[in-house]
Amino acid sequence: xxxxxxxxLYLSSDKDELFKTGPWPKPFAFNEExxxxxxxxxxxxxxxxxxxxxxxxxxxxxxxxxxxRIIDVGCSxxxxxxxxxRFLNQPAQLVGxxxxxxxxxxxxxxxxxxxxxxxxDLWCESAEACSFSNSSVVIVNYTLQFLALSQRQxxxxxxxxxxxxxxxxxxxxxxxxxxxxxxxTMTRHYEAFKQHHGYAQREIERKKEALENVLVPLTESxxxxxxxxxxxxxxxSLLKLHNFVTWVxxxx
Numbered sequence: 311x312x313x314x315x316x317x318x319l320y321l322s323s324d325k326d327e328l329f330k331t332g333p334w335p336k337p338f339a340f341n342e343e344x345x346x347x348x349x350x351x352x353x354x355x356x357x358x359x360x361x362x363x364x365x366x367x368x369x370x371x372x373x374x375x376x377x378x379r380i381i382d383v384g385c386s387x388x389x390x391x392x393x394x395x396r397f398l399n400q401p402a403q404l405v406g407x408x409x410x411x412x413x414x415x416x417x418x419x420x421x422x423x424x425x426x427x428x429x430x431d432l433w434c435e436s437a438e439a440c441s442f443s444n445s446s447v448v449i450v451n452y453t454l455q456f457l458a459l460s461q462r463q464x465x466x467x468x469x470x471x472x473x474x475x476x477x478x479x480x481x482x483x484x485x486x487x488x489x490x491x492x493x494x495t496m497t498r499h500y501e502a503f504k505q506h507h508g509y510a511q512r513e514i515e516r517k518k519e520a521l522e523n524v525l526v527p528l529t530e531s532x533x534x535x536x537x538x539x540x541x542x543x544x545x546x547s548l549l550k551l552h553n554f555v556t557w558v559x560x561x562x
Contacts, residue, residue: 317364320392320420323349329516338520340386345412348387352452354507357500357551362451363390365548366480367397369558370447373478374402378446381405383437383465384453388417395424403429405445409436438465442472451482454533455525466540473561479542482549482556486527493553500552530555 326347328334335343344351353359367390370380382391385406395404404424408414414432421430433440438461442448448469454462469479487493501514528536530547533555537545542559549556 317367317393319353319360319363319389321349321353321389322420323347323351323387323416326351326354329513329520330510334516334520336520337522338517338524340408340410340413342412345387345410345416348413348416349389352386354509355504356452357503357554358549358556362482362549362556363393365556366390366449366451366482367393369478369480370394370449371397373447373476374398375446375474375476376400376402378444378474378477379403379405380447381407381442381445381449383407383440383448383450383469384456385417385432386410386413388414388420388432390449390451391417391430392420392424395421395428395430398428401428403431406430406432407435407437407440408432409434438468440468442469444474445469445472446474446477447480448473448477449480451480452484454481455484455527459526463536463539466536466542470541470561475561477561479537479559479561480556481533481537481559482554483533484525484527485530485533485553485555487553488529488531496553503552527553533557 324347328347374380380394380402385391385408388406391404391406406417411434414434417432424430487496504514537559544560545557547555547557
C-alpha cells in the first residue's frame, strides 16, 4: 500500500467561506453552519494540523492497551478516529465525545467503514460530564481552549483518574506568549499562515472577533501547571509552530 495513502486524512466538507461576506457566526459556535465547512476550516487554520493528527494516530497505536478504550475529546467530524482505526491492527473500542450534534452527524458518516472493524461510540455530551474509566489513550486536540478555566482543570483530573496505568494523554492547544513582543510576532506570522491558505484579511479579522472570549488560550507554563495539578508528572512537548503546541503526558 502507498504509505502516503495510509496517513492521508479523510477530510470532506464544503469550502470555508463563512466569514467572507454578509453575516457571520458571532459568537463562534460549532453549529450546523460550521460543521458543514469544518474540515476545510480546521485544515487551513491550524498549523501542522495534518502532522498533529498523524502523530496522534502513531502515539495512540503505540500506547493502546488491548481491552481498554481510545477516547477523542472534541472529536468534531471524526477525522482522527477514522485515521486511528486504519492505524490499529486489532479491533478496539473508539469513543468520540463532542457537544455538537451537527459535528457528530458528520462523524457518523465518516466512520461508517471504521465501524466494520472497531466498536465506535459517539457521545453528544460535555466532556466534563463523561467518564474516562478504562482508557489507555485520551486525545484532547484544540478543545480545552474553549472551556472555562475551572472546567479545564476538572476535565484533566477526570482524564487522569480514568486512564489505566501507563495510559497516555495527547494534548494540543493554542497558546499565548508571556512576552508581548513575541505574541505580536506570533500573531503576525499566524495571520500570514492563514492568508497563505486562502483567507483574506477581512475573513481573518471577522473570525478573530467571533472567537473573542470564546477561545481563551493560556501560556505554555500555565498549561503545564494544570497538567501537573491533574496528576501528570511525565510530560513532554512534541510539536510547536507559531502559537500551537502539542504535548504528551503519561499516567504512572
